[in-house]
Amino acid sequence: MTSASTIAIRLPTTRPPETDGAPAFTLNAPVTGKVVGLRTDLAWRSWKLIASRWAEKLHAAGATTLEIETGAQVGKEGHDDRETVNEWSEKVDFGIVGLGTCGSCTSFSVYDAVTLEQHKKPSLVVVCSEFETHARNMARFIGHSNLKVLVLPYPLEARPEEELLRIAEEYYPQALELLGVQA
Amino acid sequence: MTSVLTSEQVEVAADGAALYELSLEGRWGDGVPILAATDERILAMLAATPYAADHVVGALPPQYGVATVELAAVNAVMAGCEPAAFPFVLAAMEAILVPEWNAFGLTTTTSSVFPMLIVNGPSRDELQIDYRAGCMGGAGGRGSMTIGRALALCLRNIGGQRAGETSRCVFGQPARLGMCFGEWEERSPWPSLARRRGFRAEQDVVTAHGGKGTFPMADINNDDPRDLLHLIAKSLAFPLSNMFLGGTGENGEVVLAINPIWADRFAAAFPAVESLQEYLWEHAWQPIDVWPAGNQEILRSKSRVDDDGRVSLVRRPDQIVPIVCGGLGSLHAIALPSFGESQMQSAVVNRSAG
Structure with a gap:
């Protein structure tokens, strides 16, 4: 019922489905003897450098690494990339996925990190600070609000190599802590 | 009488300027004046489609809000669509929901990409879908100006796409308000885009291109x-x-x-x-x-x-x-x-x- 000076309208919005976040997993063990997955992205050379330094440190700690690189979102290559992530998730004990430093690459980093969680593996998505909220939003939107997120400085691009390696050293302990790696 | 409509209803001042203000305050407008989504107008939209009000077209990224035909109709009314154009909005939504269109990536990217809708088929003139002078902006055909806008409003209000928040788009582009134009099939020396994509000449077809600009x-x-x-x-x-x-x-x-x-x-x-x-x-x-x-x-x-x-x-x-x-x-x-x-x-x- 409306008065002459009012009308009834329907609102155009909807709320996304509210779900409890899917469980996240932690290692609760040392890295020694573990297979650690590292997922890099063709687009981000800075992250490749950081991931390669982390691989060296993981090797030094007695772990092996299984490294994959993605680069496509659709088409045969996108399908192949997601299939690679799926198979990689089966093989590793836990995994680190990056880099979220643009909109769609953050979305797909979250998506690939969630694939690890779907295999019940400890998973960490690495993003730059500018994209932290976006990563947490996307994880929530696809039902994995508990996904662990490591936040690196922004921007990483155009920093000198030595600075990137310093960032790799600085954030490595935090990455392990988030994943539940024990000393 | 019980309405088939289930979306949230509110009472507002029967004044266009007040409605416009409300859409801005509620952040469900796109910055341009809107029409009131009254039940009468929404039901007229629904009558133009073969789908029930609660038919789900899909879940629209980035928030994966569930896009029912009713909600799409509410947004289409707001955009100024005439009922005969509403099925084009639904077709556009179906197109961008095909996984290979990559709405998951495109609604969240830093890039200035947005759905650009190209229409083929016999209804272009009837619906004022521009395909001649100024077809990509300025010709002012109602179909062109409202179909793309309706889809954009759906992405905003159902998908939750918001610049600087869920969408990381750095610059945006004018097409973000909606872009829809036709092909001048009668002046083309080649088969139309829709024909080349396997459709028949008598079919109205909407093609969604993830375009970065003009x-x-x-x-x-x-x-x-x-x-x-x-x-x-x-x-x-x-x-x-x-x-x-x-x-x-x-x-x-x-x-x-x-x-x-x-x-x-x-x-x-x-x-x-x-x-x-x-x-x-x-x-x-x-x-x-x-x-x-x-x-x-x-x-x-x-x-x-x-x-x-x-x-x-x-x-x-x-x-x-x-x-x-x-x-x-x-x-x-x-x-x-x-x-x-x-x-x-x-x-x-x-x-x-x-």
């Missing part, structure tokens, strides 16, 4: 169609195109809108559209030394450089998509560059039998 080209100096097409191809292959960003060039299409005068000139040399695409593809490349060393390394790592040191814009001729539209003033072409990681999708328009 990229203008102009020429007054070339009489030879091959010379002009050579320059167009080189312009399409601009070095900072997304297609060169590091992918393999396998995905995505570049739309080339050709005015009818130029289309006739080009068709004299290339009667088959496939031969036109082949010629454009053969020339849409840049020499590797255009790029600095860092880019060169990436392009080489993705096998983008051929034995002659050329880097092609796309892998295949069919990824360059000519369409005919625009005014008869000639002299200009417009490219709609690709995001790259998105594949154009088409959907047929389904109307109610009544």
Whole structure:
């Protein structure tokens, strides 16, 4: 019922489905003897450098690494990339996925990190600070609000190599802590 | 009487300016005045489709809000759609929900990409879907101005796409308010885009292209169609195109809108559209030394450089998509560059039998 000076309208919005976040997993063990997955992205050379330094440190700690690189979102290559992530998730004990430093690459980093969680593996998505909220939003939107997120400085691009390696050293302990790696 | 409509209802002042203010305050407007989504108007929209109000078209990223036909109709009313145009909105939504269109990536990217809707079929005139002079903006046809806007409002209000929040789009683009235009099929010397994509001439078809903007080209100096097409191809292959960003060039299409005068000139040399695409593809490349060393390394790592040191814009001729539209003033072409990681999708328009 409306008065002459009012009308009834329907609102155009909807709320996304509210779900409890899917469980996240932690290692609760040392890295020694573990297979650690590292997922890099063709687009981000800075992250490749950081991931390669982390691989060296993981090797030094007695772990092996299984490294994959993605680069496509659709088409045969996108399908192949997601299939690679799926198979990689089966093989590793836990995994680190990056880099979220643009909109769609953050979305797909979250998506690939969630694939690890779907295999019940400890998973960490690495993003730059500018994209932290976006990563947490996307994880929530696809039902994995508990996904662990490591936040690196922004921007990483155009920093000198030595600075990137310093960032790799600085954030490595935090990455392990988030994943539940024990000393 | 019990309404079939279930979306949230509120009472507002019966005043256009007040409604506009409310849409801004509630953040469900797009910054442009809207029409009131009354039940009468929504039901008229629903009557134009074969779908029930609670039929789910899909879950729209980035928030994966569930897009029912009713909610789409509410947004279409707000956009100013007439009921006969509403099935085109639904077809557009179906097209962008095909996974290969990559709404997951495109609604969240930093890139200025947005659905650009190209309409083929017999209803273009009836619905005022512009395909002649000023078809990409300014002609003011109701269909063109409202169908794209309705889809944009759906992405905002159902998908939750908000600039600077869920969408990380750095610049945006005018098409973000909605972009929809037709192909001037009657002036095209080649089969229409929809026909080439497997649809029949009597079908209304909406094709969604993940376009990064309108990229203008102009020429007054070339009489030879091959010379002009050579320059167009080189312009399409601009070095900072997304297609060169590091992918393999396998995905995505570049739309080339050709005015009818130029289309006739080009068709004299290339009667088959496939031969036109082949010629454009053969020339849409840049020499590797255009790029600095860092880019060169990436392009080489993705096998983008051929034995002659050329880097092609796309892998295949069919990824360059000519369409005919625009005014008869000639002299200009417009490219709609690709995001790259998105594949154009088409959907047929389904109307109610009544």
